[in-house]
Amino acid sequence: MGIEEKIRQLEEELARTQKNKATEYHIGLLKAKIARLKRELLTPRKSSVRTGGFEVKKSGDATVVFIGLPSVGKSTLLNALTGAKSKTAAYAFTTLNCVPGVLEHKGAKIQLLDLPGIIIGAAEGRGRGREVLAVARNADLVLILLDVFQPTVLPKIKEELAGIGVRLDEKPPKVSIVKKLRGGVEISSTVKLTKMDERMVVGILNEYGLHNASVVFHEDIGVDQLVDVLAGNRRYLPSLTVLNKVDMVSEDYLKSLPFDFVAVSAERGWGIEELKDAIFQRLRLIRIYTKPRMGEADLKEPMMLREGATVEDVCNRLHRDLAREFRYALVWGKSAKFEGQKVGLEHRLEDGDVVCIVKKQGRE
Numbered sequence: 001m002g003i004e005e006k007i008r009q010l011e012e013e014l015a016r017t018q019k020n021k022a023t024e025y026h027i028g029l030l031k032a033k034i035a036r037l038k039r040e041l042l043t044p045r046k047s048s049v050r051t052g053g054f055e056v057k058k059s060g061d062a063t064v065v066f067i068g069l070p071s072v073g074k075s076t077l078l079n080a081l082t083g084a085k086s087k088t089a090a091y092a093f094t095t096l097n098c099v100p101g102v103l104e105h106k107g108a109k110i111q112l113l114d115l116p117g118i119i120i121g122a123a124e125g126r127g128r129g130r131e132v133l134a135v136a137r138n139a140d141l142v143l144i145l146l147d148v149f150q151p152t153v154l155p156k157i158k159e160e161l162a163g164i165g166v167r168l169d170e171k172p173p174k175v176s177i178v179k180k181l182r183g184g185v186e187i188s189s190t191v192k193l194t195k196m197d198e199r200m201v202v203g204i205l206n207e208y209g210l211h212n213a214s215v216v217f218h219e220d221i222g223v224d225q226l227v228d229v230l231a232g233n234r235r236y237l238p239s240l241t242v243l244n245k246v247d248m249v250s251e252d253y254l255k256s257l258p259f260d261f262v263a264v265s266a267e268r269g270w271g272i273e274e275l276k277d278a279i280f281q282r283l284r285l286i287r288i289y290t291k292p293r294m295g296e297a298d299l300k301e302p303m304m305l306r307e308g309a310t311v312e313d314v315c316n317r318l319h320r321d322l323a324r325e326f327r328y329a330l331v332w333g334k335s336a337k338f339e340g341q342k343v344g345l346e347h348r349l350e351d352g353d354v355v356c357i358v359k360k361q362g363r364e
């Protein structure tokens with residue numbers, strides 16, 4: 001029996017099994033088995049290493065991929081955001097390759113990737129969907145584009161992404177698993193575990209070939225998340241849901257939709273500036289301006305870093321050896337307690353800060 005067939009059988013069994021206290025354990029193990037087999041399926045076999053032209057070199061400060069059904073307006077949107085010229089048309093599967101564009105916004109160069117439309121079932125290999133979805137794994141943000149008349153497809157698209165190991169808007173579970181040589185499975189936790197009992201944890205670990213291990217839970221997680229940790233190939237990415245073609249509906253209709261989205265009309269150019277801001281914000285980019293010791297900060301070309309970046313990150317971006325030669329830094333802006341505060345390498349910066357690095361020799 002092939003792996004796909006096995007997965008199908010297990011999924012049918014899972015669907016058949018009624019969910020209750022008595023079947024909980026069985027269901028947990030079924031889920032773990034399915035996830036393990038799906039991982040095997042995702043690992044490229046030697047003959048299918050070529051991914052068929054969807055690979056694009058990452059460039060700029062961050063990469064955003066467009067995922068959506070055919071004809072929702074992905075290419076029209078790329079063109080509206082960047083001035084690129086991706087082919088658009090009123091029929092499905094107009095775009096057949098990965099078409100890159102660059103969005104320049106607030107000093108950031110953001111790479112946007114327009115992709116062919118996916119169909120539901122793509123993660124299982126329908127169409128060239130799996131290759132399309134795989135591009136999302138390497139992105140920094142997944143932009144899900146919906147047609148205003150097909151809003152209900154949103155959870156299905158998220159499922160497709162989940163099917164190739166992409167977890168949207170989730171944090172990696174706080175669990176540490178360390179293999180041991182003997183002693184069985186040892187479980188401890190710093191929080192109360194309510195979603196799995198010991199037997200379940202051990203059963204799932206065994207399913208992944210772990211019979212001796214020490215597991216520490218720092219978070220109350222369920223079966224799916226534990227399986228994610230064991231599978232180990234998950235990508236945790238932020239997402240942004242965008243609704244296109246809003247020129248065709250009323251405001252009341254938009255208000256009735258039960259999820260958050262950015263509304264645009266790619267064709268008419270509506271909501272494009274708001275979308276640029278939303279992309280920038282979801283990428284959690286921050287702008288840092290460097291300043292020489294004597295002289296003014298360069299306010300034209302900010303250095304783009306991620307939220308949480310420190311003075312050390314600035315040093316590393318400027319020069320390989322700078323962190324070693326670092327004496328202190330002066331900071332102006334939101335992260336500084338007062339203007340020109342003297343700080344160390346570990347100081348966390350905020351959007352718009354001005355930083356002056358002082359080296360050991362006393363020069364800037």
Ligand SMILES: Nc1nc2c(ncn2[C@@H]2O[C@H](COP(=O)(O)OP(=O)(O)OP(=O)(O)O)[C@@H](O)[C@H]2O)c(=O)[nH]1
Nearest residue numbers: 071072073074075076088089093094095117266267
């Ligand atoms: N009314 C309206 N039509 C739009 C809008 N944006 C795109 N369209 C139309 O929708 C159709 C499909 O647009 P594309 O940009 O080619 O869609 P796509 O998602 O790239 O399609 P594939 O590449 O086939 O997956 C075209 O006929 C566009 O003119 C919009 O904001 N409003």
Ligand SMILES: [Mg+2]
Nearest residue numbers: 074075094095
């Ligand atoms: Mg297209």
